[in-house]
Amino acid sequence: MPSLLDRLPDIARFCSLAGLIIFNSLAYYASPYRPLDDDLLRFNIGASIYLAFIYRWAASTRQMTRDFDHALVERTPIRVCERILAATGSYVVVANFAVAMAKSLASTIKELSDQGSYNTIRGTYESLSWVYHSSGRNCDTTAQQATIAGAIKEDLNDVNGNKLCGTECLRMDHGGTWDRWLKIGPTANFKSNAYCGPSLTFSSCLSGGNNDI
Template identity: 35%
Template sequence: MQLSLLAFAATSFALPSSSSTNSRLTETNSPDRWAHYDLTRPFNSTALNETGPLEKRRQIGVCEAIVTASSCVVLINTAGNGWLVDFVNNVGNLMYDRAHSDFACNVETGAYRELQFKFQAYGGDCSTTAQRDTIKGGIENHLKTVDGGKICATECLKLDHGGSCAGYLLVGPVKSFDSTKYCGPDLDFSGCSSGGQAAFG
């Protein structure tokens, strides 16, 4: 899987569509929200350590489904503290390690504190040349910028560089997470706007 969460990103959110002809996706098993990161240029060459600030995305175009949330998981409080970076490091490392294993296309599930997740790659051999920090940067940006430092619904993130393979991360609060929600290539992202971003540096 050649994920490259890169310095130029297009992001879009989509609403569930009833026009899907694929039996894997139905209106009842689609996630509450989903976002597609289409990434086409590499970050600068500055390496980040495992616990430092992560690479970010800016200028994201968004449209999203409005959902009723029973409870939210706060990753960053008003003082800017929280465990978002810890979660991103945990999941980003797991995704990177999975992509570099003999089982790259297998489903990986887990939980970290109050969040549960499921990850799977589709297409090609599911391997990637993306660096750990670029994968983490895409996830961190979404959770911090788009979600505002909290998760209130089951969300699907598509991480893709425009090649033959893409990774899909389903994530949500443990109390309401539904692992049967579909998060994969049959989701329709074509109905929403997207925007570029400034170079990170």
């Protein structure tokens, strides 16, 4: 939904044309004094009505284009990059709860995004622990919750083969300034103090989220 400020140019154009229609109609039908030739007045009235309809149609078309572009952005896959921070000899199989965990994390991430929050939060799910925070100029995203969940699930299932062997750092971005950092690993040996942030480099990335859940 566009803001009032975004709609001001369209409103101003429409009001100007409406004023021209009213002025020319009064001059033609109501005023005994003719400031302009009758043919010219009729032309002005017709042209103003035509332009009013054209501008209204153009405004509707622009809004439809904005809505369509926004919908495309919402469905744009999320890029997830992974880096192992600490490997261990044991692992946790996540096949039975990867989808449920991805949905739970995505709900939390989307809620913080909608609030514009940079807060660091942490938690556990089954036998995994995680820490999440954001960075960048803006901390909100147009990504749908299902897209975020799908990207996390795809990393857990497809990249890690349904198991986690250590503490990992996941970098998620959706274009623009949106950067999210998810540190995740087995609770038994989770490295809660390991760095997971913008200074890290990543060699493994995937693009996912659409139709993955």
